[in-house]
Amino acid sequence: MTLNTKTLLFFSALMGFLVLLLAAISLYSFRQFSLYTAEHHARSVAETIKVGLTESMVNGTIGKRSEFLDRLADVPGVQNVRMMRGPAVVKQFGPGLAQDHQADGIESQVISRGEARFDVLEKEGGSIFRAIIPYIATGHGTPNCLQCHTVSNGTVLGAISIDIPLTDVKRQAITATAMVSLSVFLAALLTLLVLRWQLRPLVETAGAVKTVVTQAIGGAFHGRIKQRGSDEIGVITGQLNQLMEFLEEGIGTIGRRVSELMGHHHRPLNVGNQLVTTTEMVEGLVEVSRYKQAIEEDQTKLEVYQRLVNVLNDKYDFHQFSIYEVAASKNRMAPVAVDGEINAPCRWCDSQILIDANSCRVKRTGHEANGIDSPGICTMFRDEGEGEKHLHLCMPITQSGTVGCVVQIVVSLEEAPLAKFMIPFIAVYLRETAPVLEAKRLMEHLRESSLRDAMTGLYNRRFLEEYTATLVATSQRRQSPFSVLMLDLDYFKKVNDTFGHEAGDKVLKTLAETLVKSVRTSDMVIRYGGEEFLIVLLDTSGEIAMNVAEKIRAKVEETKISLPGMILQKTISIGVSEFPSDTDTFWQVVKFADVALYEAKSQGRNRVIRFIPSMWTTETGKS
Ligand SMILES: Nc1nc2c(ncn2[C@@H]2O[C@H](COP(=O)(O)OP(=O)(O)OP(=O)(O)O)[C@@H](O)[C@H]2O)c(=O)[nH]1
Numbered sequence: 002m003t004l005n006t007k008t009l010l011f012f013s014a015l016m017g018f019l020v021l022l023l024a025a026i027s028l029y030s031f032r033q034f035s036l037y038t039a040e041h042h043a044r045s046v047a048e049t050i051k052v053g054l055t056e057s058m059v060n061g062t063i064g065k066r067s068e069f070l071d072r073l074a075d076v077p078g079v080q081n082v083r084m085m086r087g088p089a090v091v092k093q094f095g096p097g098l099a100q101d102h103q104a105d106g107i108e109s110q111v112i113s114r115g116e117a118r119f120d121v122l123e124k125e126g127g128s129i130f131r132a133i134i135p136y137i138a139t140g141h142g143t144p145n146c147l148q149c150h151t152v153s154n155g156t157v158l159g160a161i162s163i164d165i166p167l168t169d170v171k172r173q174a175i176t177a178t179a180m181v182s183l184s185v186f187l188a189a190l191l192t193l194l195v196l197r198w199q200l201r202p203l204v205e206t207a208g209a210v211k212t213v214v215t216q217a218i219g220g221a222f223h224g225r226i227k228q229r230g231s232d233e234i235g236v237i238t239g240q241l242n243q244l245m246e247f248l249e250e251g252i253g254t255i256g257r258r259v260s261e262l263m264g265h266h267h268r269p270l271n272v273g274n275q276l277v278t279t280t281e282m283v284e285g286l287v288e289v290s291r292y293k294q295a296i297e298e299d300q301t302k303l304e305v306y307q308r309l310v311n312v313l314n315d316k317y318d319f320h321q322f323s324i325y326e327v328a329a330s331k332n333r334m335a336p337v338a339v340d341g342e343i344n345a346p347c348r349w350c351d352s353q354i355l356i357d358a359n360s361c362r363v364k365r366t367g368h369e370a371n372g373i374d375s376p377g378i379c380t381m382f383r384d385e386g387e388g389e390k391h392l393h394l395c396m397p398i399t400q401s402g403t404v405g406c407v408v409q410i411v412v413s414l415e416e417a418p419l420a421k422f423m424i425p426f427i428a429v430y431l432r433e434t435a436p437v438l439e440a441k442r443l444m445e446h447l448r449e450s451s452l453r454d455a456m457t458g459l460y461n462r463r464f465l466e467e468y469t470a471t472l473v474a475t476s477q478r479r480q481s482p483f484s485v486l487m488l489d490l491d492y493f494k495k496v497n498d499t500f501g502h503e504a505g506d507k508v509l510k511t512l513a514e515t516l517v518k519s520v521r522t523s524d525m526v527i528r529y530g531g532e533e534f535l536i537v538l539l540d541t542s543g544e545i546a547m548n549v550a551e552k553i554r555a556k557v558e559e560t561k562i563s564l565p566g567m568i569l570q571k572t573i574s575i576g577v578s579e580f581p582s583d584t585d586t587f588w589q590v591v592k593f594a595d596v597a598l599y600e601a602k603s604q605g606r607n608r609v610i611r612f613i614p615s616m617w618t619t620e621t622g623k624s
Pocket residue numbers: 489490491492493494495497501502503504505506509530531532602606
């Protein structure tokens with residue numbers, strides 16, 4: 002309800018109440034006054050009758066009392082006058098005239114009780130005030146009642162009944178009351194008009210404030226209020242305008258800055274509720290910042306991918322998507338997460354992209370491939386969804402200027418508009434992920450290369466040092482032995498000396514390949530020293546290890562190494578030991594394999610020797 006309506010209603014109610022109250026008070030007062038006047042008038046008439054009748058009795062004209070009473074009834078303000086005899090008078094003077102003993106019930110009551118009675122009666126001709134006053138004998142004055150009446154002082158001699166018409170008085174009362182009420186009504190109306198006129202600026206300002214505030218709630222801060230005067234309302238108006246200007250400028254600036262940070266090109270800020278949009282974007286930035294902190298603290302690339310999967314799954318409610326990692330140097334791509342599952346197989350693209358990364362449009366161009374706006378933009382997309390049609394949206398994660406990853410989101414036609422709207426938000430996540438992912442990739446690469454021998458690609462001794470504890474613990478937990486082969490090329494120095502170091506390197510690389518091919522993928526082939534190699538055969542006893550070693554030895558012997566202008570064949574010697582039967586100390590097992598290798602060299606080379614405790618003398622221990 003508006004202030005205006007409220008004021009109007011309040012004053013109307015107050016006015017109505019006042020008019021009614023005044024009318025009631027006026028009517029009541031007039032009635033009381035009229036009754037008082039009528040009673041007074043009746044008593045005067047009764048007194049006149051008393052005097053008149055006494056005079057008539059003294060003068061002996063009492064027989065003419067009827068004419069006297071009729072003349073009295075013609076007096077203005079008196080309608081009817083009657084006189085009734087009481088029992089004492091009847092007893093002394095007889096019943097008298099006919100009207101003297103025609104008392105009705107009320108009149109008889111007044112005669113018997115000696116108390117006056119006044120009533121207002123409604124008759125056809127209008128309202129009548131009826132007064133019945135007793136005529137009581139008294140011995141006061143000259144002449145007095147007791148001179149003629151043989152009664153005691155205070156005896157009721159009779160009653161005088163007087164009718165006084167009230168119709169005129171009533172009409173006048175109503176007219177006067179109406180005049181008073183009308184005056185009050187007019188005064189109240191005038192007050193109301195003056196009040197409304199006074200309230201008008203306040204009411205109009207309140208309306209303008211309502212409009213401006215409603216617009217502000219809806220996100221539009223351009224509304225201003227017309228300032229009237231410099232009173233309190235004027236001051237409030239001015240301050241509110243200042244606040245609106247401040248809000249418009251502040252929120253506009255925040256919105257623009259946040260928009261720049263979000264790369265928000267798809268939806269201009271002035272569309273919709275500016276405040277809501279800005280708040281959403283600020284919240285989005287806070288979440289992105291938390292995400293970034295989390296992925297920075299993650300240890301591996303895989304954890305980062307898992308977190309990105311969670312964002313797509315939980316925050317954006319995408320359940321069909323792929324994240325591909327690009328190996329640019331090999332022109333290959335590999336799916337790291339598909340439909341929320343890490344290391345799941347490729348689903349939404351032709352597997353061609355896995356072996357030829359450049360066939361992926363995003364990888365090739367470095368730009369987003371928006372299949373929602375341009376269906377069929379990428380020929381590699383495969384709609385593997387059941388039933389309904391799907392669209393794709395592929396975005397790059399750019400690292401050092403090249404596409405390091407491709408994120409592909411797959412949506413149904415129904416989900417497409419929302420997905421499109423989400424692009425800038427997802428792009429922010431991808432932008433923040435890129436440098437972190439690149440750092441993790443580099444770290445993993447560095448770590449990997451520090452554990453591998455650059456020339457042969459085999460693990461190095463550092464890897465063995467790091468892996469030892471795990472190896473021993475696994476073997477002990479599973480109560481399964483492992484064997485160590487220590488291998489060394491025979492007369493390798495001669496290769497270097499005769500054919501040069503390059504030829505020597507070629508021999509070492511060929512040997513490394515032969516060794517890797519000769520054992521299971523779960524076994525570990527390590528370049529232990531210059532031309533010395535170590536192989537850990539998991540879940541293998543010394544006895545079986547001897548067979549494997551023999552097989553390796555034979556394979557190396559028959560391997561032909563092509564050098565410029567010639568073919569070379571080399572042999573190796575192998576020492577074998579077993580954990581934990583030879584010793585339950587890892588490095589001791591390695592040492593024992595080395596001792597056995599020494600023995601193989603001593604016995605003429607190109608052979609496999611199993612370590613036996615007798616080989617471990619004080620001398621060997623020292624060597
Ligand atoms: N080309 C090449 N040679 C290496 C490399 N690492 C070690 N060597 C050489 O390998 C040779 C090892 O020689 P020795 O330890 O005397 O042993 P050997 O000549 O193989 O003789 P036996 O082991 O006793 O059969 C040395 O000449 C090293 O320089 C490498 O990475 N490349």
